[in-house]
Amino acid sequence: MLFNSLSYAVFLPVVFIVYWVFLKDSFKKQNIFLLIVSYFFYSFWDWRFLFLLMFSTFLDFYTGIKIHKSTTDNLKKIWLFISVGVNLGFLSFFKYYNFFVDSFVDFLSNVGFNVSYSLINIVLPVGISFYTFHGLSYVFDIYNNKSKPTNNLINYSLFVSFFPLLVAGPIERSSHLLPQIEKPRVFDYNKSIDGLRQILWGLFKKIVVADSCAEYANAVFANYNEHSGSTLIVGAICFAFQIYGDFSGYSDIALGSARLLGFELLQNFSFPYFSRDIPEFWRRWHISLSSWFKDYLYIPLGGSRGGVWMKIRNTFIIFLVSGFWHGANWTFIIWGGINALFFLPSLLLGTNRNNIDIVAKNSKIPSIYEFLQIITTFLITTLAWIFFRSNTVNDAFGYIMRILSPSSLKPLDAISTSVSLLHTVVFIIILLLIEWLGRKSKYALENFNYNFGKVIRWAFYYVIIFLIFYYAHGEEEFIYFQF
Numbered sequence: 001m002l003f004n005s006l007s008y009a010v011f012l013p014v015v016f017i018v019y020w021v022f023l024k025d026s027f028k029k030q031n032i033f034l035l036i037v038s039y040f041f042y043s044f045w046d047w048r049f050l051f052l053l054m055f056s057t058f059l060d061f062y063t064g065i066k067i068h069k070s071t072t073d074n075l076k077k078i079w080l081f082i083s084v085g086v087n088l089g090f091l092s093f094f095k096y097y098n099f100f101v102d103s104f105v106d107f108l109s110n111v112g113f114n115v116s117y118s119l120i121n122i123v124l125p126v127g128i129s130f131y132t133f134h135g136l137s138y139v140f141d142i143y144n145n146k147s148k149p150t151n152n153l154i155n156y157s158l159f160v161s162f163f164p165l166l167v168a169g170p171i172e173r174s175s176h177l178l179p180q181i182e183k184p185r186v187f188d189y190n191k192s193i194d195g196l197r198q199i200l201w202g203l204f205k206k207i208v209v210a211d212s213c214a215e216y217a218n219a220v221f222a223n224y225n226e227h228s229g230s231t232l233i234v235g236a237i238c239f240a241f242q243i244y245g246d247f248s249g250y251s252d253i254a255l256g257s258a259r260l261l262g263f264e265l266l267q268n269f270s271f272p273y274f275s276r277d278i279p280e281f282w283r284r285w286h287i288s289l290s291s292w293f294k295d296y297l298y299i300p301l302g303g304s305r306g307g308v309w310m311k312i313r314n315t316f317i318i319f320l321v322s323g324f325w326h327g328a329n330w331t332f333i334i335w336g337g338i339n340a341l342f343f344l345p346s347l348l349l350g351t352n353r354n355n356i357d358i359v360a361k362n363s364k365i366p367s368i369y370e371f372l373q374i375i376t377t378f379l380i381t382t383l384a385w386i387f388f389r390s391n392t393v394n395d396a397f398g399y400i401m402r403i404l405s406p407s408s409l410k411p412l413d414a415i416s417t418s419v420s421l422l423h424t425v426v427f428i429i430i431l432l433l434i435e436w437l438g439r440k441s442k443y444a445l446e447n448f449n450y451n452f453g454k455v456i457r458w459a460f461y462y463v464i465i466f467l468i469f470y471y472a473h474g475e476e477e478f479i480y481f482q483f
Contacts, residue, residue, distance in 0.1 A: 004478075
């Protein structure tokens with residue numbers, strides 16, 4: 001069930017009404033109900049993988065209790081290794097088996113051994129990377145004595161499989177979400193309206209911006225050899241806004257849906273394309289994943305506390321693993337490596353914490369220097385996105401080499417899409433304008449109710465709703481469902 005589908009448009013109101021009207025007197029019944037509908041939501045893709053989700057949930061629930069009750073460090077480590085080993089084993093098999101086989105056979109072929117082999121047609125369970133990390137963070141926190149395990153399987157299962165975050169995040173922490181699950185929730189009209197507002201903005205980013213950009217980007221990347229370098233530049237920029245609108249739009253819908261039910265999920269995006277350098281970008285892009293790798297991989301490796309070599313090593317490890325997390329393809333690994341290279345200068349020069357506050361915090365517009373910083377950071381990240389989007393490493397390098405060719409000085413090629421490039425540019429401008437005005441908030445429209453009069457607000461809402469319905473051409477999947 002997709003957030004941008006008619007099914008979800010029926011599903012969410014039904015859940016909301018039952019949850020607040022018929023079950024409002026018992027938060028325990030609400031939790032049971034939410035768990036049931038979350039499993040129903042997940043089973044829409046493939047009900048068979050529901051058993052894998054349930055097994056992973058019980059494994060971490062049980063090992064969490066065993067770790068907490070262990071009387072020796074060795075016993076704690078055994079239970080931790082069981083949880084980590086089984087979880088990563090499932091993730092590796094479903095997501096990386098064919099990649100490892102292919103890479104190993106290619107290596108043997110390069111050293112003179114020809115091996116015949118066949119790959120397995122493996123279906124990737126939707127959301128496995130996300131709910132695996134939910135469970136692992138819970139177990140790690142118990143092992144490190146940062147939290148205590150819950151003895152309520154229903155509550156823990158809901159923490160792992162709560163439907164707004166189940167298939168594409170944000171990656172929640174038990175210390176943040178479990179306490180909300182374990183106590184009564186009271187209906188708050190203002191929070192519900194705020195949730196609807198964030199859902200509306202998320203749908204605009206996905207359906208109007210991301211899907212419009214996708215048509216142009218897909219057409220360009222599919223036949224990049226046939227297009228001028230100038231067209232490829234525009235195609236890469238369109239993909240940059242496609243992936244942002246797609247994933248941050250999903251996160252907005254997830255957070256808004258959760259707020260309708262009385263929950264606050266972790267913020268996953270904080271206006272990353274207004275970043276002034278690469279470290280700031282990574283503090284604002286996919287925040288829940290970046291912080292997960294920081295807390296459970298980067299810091300345990302020593303973080304930036306060691307010498308220069310340790311800083312370089314840990315930075316590359318964190319970005320390479322992040323790239324590999326995104327998919328079983330060398331393009332993602334190289335994408336991670338490129339971002340590590342972009343990140344290192346700021347880290348080694350000690351400027352990686354220079355830009356903590358939002359840009360132009362006390363001004364309506366950025367300074368010329370800040371504007372140039374934003375443009376430079378955006379272009380650097382867009383260059384890296386070419387590897388993320390390309391099917392193969394050769395395609396990525398071929399795409400870049402064509403951009404560097406004299407054809408970049410030629411006019412744009414005519415690309416056949418249902419949405420004109422001019423309309424797409426207008427949508428991007430609207431997105432940037434609204435997000436700039438709301439950049440000091442958790443999401444663009446959070447304070448919209450207070451900053452504009454009633455007539456302007458409702459006119460804006462009606463325009464956004466019209467555009468969503470007008471440009472809704474089927475149920476386009478979200479990019480991060482494949483991860």
